[in-house]
Amino acid sequence: MLTNLKEQPKDKILGLMAQYREDPRATKVDLGVGVYKNAEGITPVMRAVKAAERKLVAEQETKAYTGLAGDPAYSSAMCDLLLADSADRARIAAAATPGGTGAVRQAFELVKQMSPNARVFVSDPTWPNHVSILGYLGIEVVKYRYFDGETRGVNFDGMMEDLAGATADDVILLHGCCHNPTGANLNLTQWQSVIDLILAKGCLPMIDIAYQGFGDGLEEDAAPTRLVASQVPELLIAASCSKNFGIYRERTGLLIAMGADAANTPVVQGNLNHLNRQNFSFPPDHGARVVTTILTDPELKADWMAELEETRLGMLELRQKLADELQRLSGSDRFGFLAQHRGMFSLLGTTPDLVEKMRVDNAIYMVGDSRMNIAGLNENTIPMLAQAIIDAGV
Numbered sequence: 001m002l003t004n005l006k007e008q009p010k011d012k013i014l015g016l017m018a019q020y021r022e023d024p025r026a027t028k029v030d031l032g033v034g035v036y037k038n039a040e041g042i043t044p045v046m047r048a049v050k051a052a053e054r055k056l057v058a059e060q061e062t063k064a065y066t067g068l069a070g071d072p073a074y075s076s077a078m079c080d081l082l083l084a085d086s087a088d089r090a091r092i093a094a095a096a097t098p099g100g101t102g103a104v105r106q107a108f109e110l111v112k113q114m115s116p117n118a119r120v121f122v123s124d125p126t127w128p129n130h131v132s133i134l135g136y137l138g139i140e141v142v143k144y145r146y147f148d149g150e151t152r153g154v155n156f157d158g159m160m161e162d163l164a165g166a167t168a169d170d171v172i173l174l175h176g177c178c179h180n181p182t183g184a185n186l187n188l189t190q191w192q193s194v195i196d197l198i199l200a201k202g203c204l205p206m207i208d209i210a211y212q213g214f215g216d217g218l219e220e221d222a223a224p225t226r227l228v229a230s231q232v233p234e235l236l237i238a239a240s241c242s243k244n245f246g247i248y249r250e251r252t253g254l255l256i257a258m259g260a261d262a263a264n265t266p267v268v269q270g271n272l273n274h275l276n277r278q279n280f281s282f283p284p285d286h287g288a289r290v291v292t293t294i295l296t297d298p299e300l301k302a303d304w305m306a307e308l309e310e311t312r313l314g315m316l317e318l319r320q321k322l323a324d325e326l327q328r329l330s331g332s333d334r335f336g337f338l339a340q341h342r343g344m345f346s347l348l349g350t351t352p353d354l355v356e357k358m359r360v361d362n363a364i365y366m367v368g369d370s371r372m373n374i375a376g377l378n379e380n381t382i383p384m385l386a387q388a389i390i391d392a393g394v
Helices: 012-022 049-057 072-083 099-114 128-137 156-165 188-201 217-227 262-279 285-293 296-331 352-362 381-394
Strands: 092-098 119-124 140-145 171-173 204-209 234-240 250-256 345-347 372-374
Touching: 012 092, 012 140, 049 296, 072 092, 072 217, 072 234, 072 250, 072 285, 092 262, 099 128, 099 204, 099 234, 099 262, 119 128, 128 140, 128 156, 128 250, 140 156, 156 188, 171 188, 188 217, 204 217, 217 234, 217 250, 250 262, 285 296, 296 381, 352 381
Parallel strands: 119 140, 119 171, 171 204, 204 234
Antiparallel strands: 092 250, 234 250, 345 372
């Protein structure tokens, strides 16, 4: 039967990583892989994470399974971080997942279970795995306009026109902050307009939030999600701890399902537990316990927040320096959007041909749609990238 299998499409980012490794040029710059790196090109283990792990080694007495939904203390700590007091906790069910991707997958599985004919509206562009998973599950994808190729900001009018086609059976997928891949975000006034549309249409919002703390700050980045949670009757949230805790390989995520009626929460929770059981049984625990340890220890939490803020400000500084250098070289402010975007990524807004030209001529590696990882830059590579962009005629 194995001979009946068909070759699957190659992952473009993994292919790009392989090309980068094989490139012998000492000046090569990796802006493709979606992982935070410091100025030395290392993804560091955060101080609070190391301290929490030492504490766990000293105090943990068992590696037995947790519950199907993971440790309740983890869900509670994450709900505090994401939602604060914006939602009635009695209406919330939650389950730990293998990373943010696992939370997205479980959310889509839940959608299919709740409404087999549901369509999911996704931004154009969006994180490729959104569309890939939806396609695998056989859920119809409807794209809504999001990125404005001229301004490199949000095409809000186009977005609202497209979302107006949603019905009560549909799901609208939104990025909580630091939109991937564009880096362009809605402001709170625009978020309120989206909420008003959701309420009018009766559809289900789903928020994918993977970069809380990487944009404008922990509280500021959570504000849109909290605004939605405070007003809508139902909400799905897929959260990731990979980036803001730097625990990529620990695969630490959470799916939150908020219902309209607290009396139905046990049923919702039971369905989340059931989905976990079918897909991977018990979720991984080490990363979740590290996160819980940090968020429930005042000293560790303060140190984590301080280091996360250093990371955030460092990325903003890289953005500003790149925009400034491009302004110097080009004599125009057409690249000012790079300083306005938030998070790890920006969409340069150019063609795959010019992206390839920068790779061939300058050893600049970014995804073909021109998404670049700002965190892959440093003081030495900013001038190299800026010159490559100008030379390529972007």
